[in-house]
């Protein structure tokens with residue numbers, strides 16, 4: 309049933325794709341982009357009156373002030389200081405200096421009529437070692453208190469991510485971080501409890517984890533992200549996911565038991581997923597697409613909706629490498645979200661892998677999945693390439709992934725917690741040229757038009773949409789080279805001046821009716 313739905317929508321989108329590609333072939337990519345602005349009206353961006361539009365950021369990517377006011381080190385402070393890990397050895401030491409510019413940035417959001425803001429809290433800023441028994445950092449708590457007050461006073465709803473990849477380094481050193489699931493789960497529960505107690509009177513949406521998939525696969529499975537521990541990439545990603553899921557579940561329990569009734573908020577988790585289209589029109593490739601969705605999104609969503617990992621993972625991750633939940637843990641996990649957050653940027657092709665696999669105990673996460681992925685089919689990219697090497701623009705994919713989520717999990721609320729794009733070579737342009745970001749403006753329009761169809765025509769329960777990102781920031785391994793902001797940050801100016809890009813002006817128009 310699920311499989312058929314995916315096949316049908318894939319076939320439908322396949323037709324659209326063909327039309328898209330032939331347009332590209334005739335006009336050439338640049339002309340398509342140049343020719344489009346007039347075609348992008350606001351007319352096809354229709355949403356329910358109470359739909360929430362916002363912008364998103366994350367602490368390590370914008371705050372800076374990495375060693376000020378008692379903040380402890382996180383795995384990203386340590387990782388970004390290792391030569392060779394980040395583009396040009398850049399770090400988040402200063403980033404956008406948002407820590408000192410909160411007032412200015414809130415004013416900027418106000419001027420753009422932004423009414424919803426997704427931010428994250430730096431764990432080691434409020435609990436320097438990550439362990440509450442070692443003490444909390446009052447200055448860090450005061451900082452977020454002030455920030456949240458400013459936002460609320462500006463009429464902005466605040467959604468807070470508790471964990472956007474910045475584990476306190478002490479927990480990594482002491483326990484091996486997310487590879488350990490007793491001490492770290494307890495530490496996360498205490499941290500979450502503290503945040504609910506201190507900020508939950510004003511924060512109405514809590515996101516426990518941001519893209520735990522990336523932490524597991526790129527942080528613990530390879531060297532792409534902090535902490536980059538590859539001591540056993542054949543089991544580590546599975547352990548890291550297990551710990552993050554259990555941490556999520558206990559944090560949700562604390563919130564529901566102690567806070568939710570009187571604070572009247574909601575709690576969920578944010579998962580990332582591309583949508584996948586079959587490389588060839590074979591049954592095996594359609595099945596491989598479904599498998600990729602389940603190995604990515606389903607790895608986390610099945611446990612939080614149904615209480616256990618997808619059956620296909622139990623079948624394919626051989627050798628007892630996929631941990632098991634106890635009956636109590638399953639109960640704790642099942643139904644542990646009020647909303648599901650989706651970060652979505654791009655789509656790609658997936659085929660079935662039928663080449664021989666390494667021996668069981670040498671297999672990586674990718675081997676286990678038995679798929680091959682590509683942004684190209686017959687030498688043609690799925691869409692125009694953005695600045696990041698993994699990001700190709702293909703707007704219909706967001707409608708398809710939203711439909712897939714709705715069908716499989718029947719969530720009451722989906723929030724698109726991130727969607728956005730980096731403009732090719734934006735960092736090499738003079739500022740004036742960068743501000744004229746038609747590529748991003750079109751991306752936002754085209755993806756939003758597909759979200760609109762998902763909501764208004766397909767009946768998908770999307771309730772909110774946040775652009776990534778409010779402003780250019782530290783884009784992890786790509787440093788400051790890749791710019792995702794709708795606001796430009798001039799890293800050459802001593803004040804890190806902000807300049808409004810055209811896409812921000814456009815977005816401000818889009819959100820105007822939804823105030």
Ligand code: PNW
Pocket residue numbers: 366369518519522580582651653698726776783784792
């Ligand atoms: C997200 N992919 O990461 C993160 O949540 C943000 O912090 C980040 O700045 C943003 O997207 C842009 O990269 C992603 O490979 C990492 O598909 C990897 C992928 C997507 C998103």
